[in-house]
Amino acid sequence: MALNDPRTIPYKFRVFEYEHIAWLVDLSEHQFPCTATPHVYCEPLYYLDDDGRCEDVMPDAGLFTLDHMHALVLHELDWLDPGWTTAETDETDAWDVAREEANANHLI
Numbered sequence: 001m002a003l004n005d006p007r008t009i010p011y012k013f014r015v016f017e018y019e020h021i022a023w024l025v026d027l028s029e030h031q032f033p034c035t036a037t038p039h040v041y042c043e044p045l046y047y048l049d050d051d052g053r054c055e056d057v058m059p060d061a062g063l064f065t066l067d068h069m070h071a072l073v074l075h076e077l078d079w080l081d082p083g084w085t086t087a088e089t090d091e092t093d094a095w096d097v098a099r100e101e102a103n104a105n106h107l108i
Contacts, residue, residue: 011085013098014074039063
C-alpha cells in the first residue's frame, strides 16, 4: 500500500475514558510520528463529571500510543450504521457520523 492509495480497511471506531473525558478513536488507522511505535488519533467528546470545569474548553485532539490504548476499556459504537464504516466512506464523513453517534448515545 502506497502513501496516497485509497483506503482498503473499514473504520474501527471506539469510545474510551481518559482523565474524566470521553474520547473517540479509530483503531484501524495507525500513525508513526518519527517513531516505530504505532499511534492512533483521538478526539475528545465530552466531560464525564461535573467538577466545575468549563465544558467549552476541551483538550486538543491528539495521538495516543497503541500500547496505551490496550490498557483502556474501549466501547464499540453499536448503533453506528455499518455503511458509514466501510473503506469507501470519506474520512470526514465517517468521523462526523461516529462523533455524532458517540455524543448522542453517551456510551460511558
